[in-house]
Amino acid sequence: MTIIALEVLSRHLSKRIVNCGLHFRMHSMAFITAPDEEVAKNIARGLVSAKLAACVNIIPKITSVYNWDGKINEDSEVLMMVKTRTSVLPVLTEYVKKHHPYKVCEVISTKILQGNQPYLDWILESVPEKVVDEL
Numbered sequence: 813m814t815i816i817a818l819e820v821l822s823r824h825l826s827k828r829i830v831n832c833g834l835h836f837r838m839h840s841m842a843f844i845t846a847p848d849e850e851v852a853k854n855i856a857r858g859l860v861s862a863k864l865a866a867c868v869n870i871i872p873k874i875t876s877v878y879n880w881d882g883k884i885n886e887d888s889e890v891l892m893m894v895k896t897r898t899s900v901l902p903v904l905t906e907y908v909k910k911h912h913p914y915k916v917c918e919v920i921s922t923k924i925l926q927g928n929q930p931y932l933d934w935i936l937e938s939v940p941e942k943v944v945d946e947l
Contacts, residue, residue: 839924839932840901842894844908844917845876852890855911859894864904866938869893897939898923 842865846852849872856868871891878885896904898921905919924932 837923838898839927839935840896840898840921841924842892842896842901842904842919842921844892844894844912844919845874845889846892847887847889847913849890851913852892855908856892856894858911859896859904859907862907863939864900864907865894865896866935867895895924895935897936897941899941900939 852870859865859868874889874891876887876889901921908917908919
């Protein structure tokens with residue numbers, strides 16, 4: 813390859829890496845447990861209605877084993893998988909805390925590193941960059 817071809821290829825790859833890095837920081841998935849499907853559905857509807865989430869999957873009948881107040885507990889719960897925009901996670905967390913029956917509710921998140929591009933675009937279209945803080 814010529815030096816010019818290498819420079820063009822290098823610039824192209826650098827732009828793709830930068831764009832990918834920025835793009836990957838925009839999408840997240842949050843995991844939230846709830847005591848039952850009714851609570852989970854109410855929280856899920858609220859998150860989607862408030863445009864804090866594009867989609868919430870509710871997975872029934874999980875078992876959680878955890879230490880609370882010095883005791884090992886084992887409870888049946890449901891798990892919510894929330895697809896959202898990374899920038900709204902603080903507001904999403906506050907919404908869940910306000911509407912969740914647990915004293916300390918689980919809201920943890922991870923960035924979405926890869927996915928079907930049209931689906932990732934849909935998440936960003938469904939969840940605006942700025943959301944109302946009064947929820």
